[in-house]
Every structure is written in C-alpha cells, then in structure tokens.
Amino acid sequence: MNNYNSITETSVTEGARRATGVTDVSAQKTDVPDSEVRVPIKRPRHTENDKQEVVAHVSELRETGGEIGSYLRTKGLYFSTVKKWENKLKNRQKKIVVTGSKEKALAEKVKVLEKELERTQKKLEKSELIIEFQKKISRLLEQEEEQQLLQK
Numbered sequence: 456m457n458n459y460n461s462i463t464e465t466s467v468t469e470g471a472r473r474a475t476g477v478t479d480v481s482a483q484k485t486d487v488p489d490s491e492v493r494v495p496i497k498r499p500r501h502t503e504n505d506k507q508e509v510v511a512h513v514s515e516l517r518e519t520g521g522e523i524g525s526y527l528r529t530k531g532l533y534f535s536t537v538k539k540w541e542n543k544l545k546n547r548q549k550k551i552v553v554t555g556s557k558e559k560a561l562a563e564k565v566k567v568l569e570k571e572l573e574r575t576q577k578k579l580e581k582s583e584l585i586i587e588f589q590k591k592i593s594r595l596l597e598q599e600e601e602q603q604l605l606q607k
Contacts (some may be wrong), residue, residue: 499531506540513537 501509509530514524527534 507544509537510544511540513541 509532512526513523515521516526523534527537
C-alpha cells in the first residue's frame with residue numbers, strides 16, 4: 456500500500472497518459488502571475504532610397520560576380536526581400552511607360568460600356584411596352600368577365 460501512495464503523492468505522469476490521481480500540472484503553474492516584461496520587436500523600416508540603393512548594389516554584384524549573400528547579411532536582409540523590392544521598382548517603371556496606352560484602353564472601354572448602356576436602355580423600353588400591353592389586356596379581360604357575370 457505504501458508503494459501506491461508514493462506514486463500518487465509525487466504526481467508523476469506516465470508519458471502521454473496521466474497517472475491515476477494526478478492533477479493537471481498546467482493549472483498549478485498558472486497560479487503565479489507572469490512577471491516577464493515583453494519587449495516589442497522593432498523591425499527595420501527601409502525608405503525608398505534605401506531600397507533603391509540596395510537593389511542597385513545587388514544588381515552590380517550580380518554583374519561583377521560579387522558576394523551577394525555576404526552583402527545582404529551585413530545589411531540584415533533576405534534575398535527574397537530584395538527580389539520583392541526589385542519587382543516593385545520594375546512595375547513602377549512599367550506603369551510610367553504604359554500611361555499613354557492605358558488612356559487608349561480606357562477610352563475603348565468607355566465606348567464598349569456606352570454601347571452596352573444603349574442596348575440595355577432599348578431592352579428596357581421594349582419591356583416597358585410589353586408590360587403596358589399586358590396591363591391593358593388584363594383590364595379588358597376583367598371587364599369582359601364582369602360583363603359575362605352581369606348577363607347571367
């Protein structure tokens with residue numbers, strides 16, 4: 456009997472299973488408040504000039520066969536981040552060049568939308584005429600039914 460009592464008193468768990476009579480260990484630890492002060496992580500903020508300089512330097516290192524990895528480690532950057540910056544800069548340059556053709560594309564889209572608006576307005580007019588015709592017919596039929604009822 457002493458053997459059994461010693462196991463329950465020590466409150467030891469058996470692997471993934473909880474031994475008989477063992478209380479929840481996590482509940483015992485939460486009684487003490489957390490006194491650790493957490494310092495928020497300050498991530499580096501890079502300005503547009505910084506980004507452009509890094510991208511330019513990395514492209515120079517590519518051309519000369521330099522050590523891109525060591526340069527990025529000194530700056531504390533990942534290659535994927537620099538690649539994203541490169542893509543953004545390329546997209547901005549494309550947008551600047553494309554503005555003339557963009558205006559043409561918008562003008563064409565306006566024309567297409569105006570034609571579609573005209574078609575829908577014509578359909579609306581036709582449907583309004585049909586509805587009016589249906590109303591007149593229903594009135595005539597109602598009058599005819601009333602006359603038949605009065606004649607009987």
